[in-house]
Amino acid sequence: DAKTTQPNSMESNEEEPVHLPCNHSTISGTDYIHWYRQLPSQGPEYVIHGLTSNVNNRMASLAIAEDRKSSTLILHRATLRDAAVYYCILQPYSGAGSYQLTFGKGTKLSVIP
């Protein structure tokens, strides 16, 4: 299975940008890169996903390296509500394992007021 590596924890000041890194050196050509986050006492929440090109949505931006071996989730202005565990997940487009999400340990983001 393709695996991801993330820092255990990160800190950010409120209203500053946050760059959350993820390494996935064994990614295959059909793996999508997904990001989810989980706030305390809630279920995981979808943030963003992409394949090769950078992606933007209302929550965040996803920057994908040209060789696709790493990616960065960018929160443009961190708020206290962004304090959560962020998971970077590889999901194949089809075939075995394409339905389920395999969550690792993620990065616990703390936001300092």
Next chain:
Amino acid sequence: DVKVTQSSRYLVKRTGEKVFLECVQDMDHENMFWYRQDPGLGLRLIYFSYDVKMKEKGDIPEGYSVSREKKERFSLILESASTNQTSMYLCASSLGDRANQPQHFGDGTRLSIL
């Protein structure tokens, strides 16, 4: 926005009881999932369903069964609850036209088996 609703946030049952966890989604999604989340082990898939009356085993189906009689509802059944099934249970749903679609989660049911 997609809403996935789990019937209980907290549930306490006794060993040997048959336990039903219910999940309802309101976005006409084809796929529905049951995960459990335990400290240090992350989320693990128990079962998923890609259509009414269809189901597939996930990584840890032992001791569980599921039912999908209507598209919007997916039930997880613990046939004879045991203490090692104490956990946080999460339901999710996604569109079914492609496998690689974002999953939308409920807020979870924290189940304690005494």
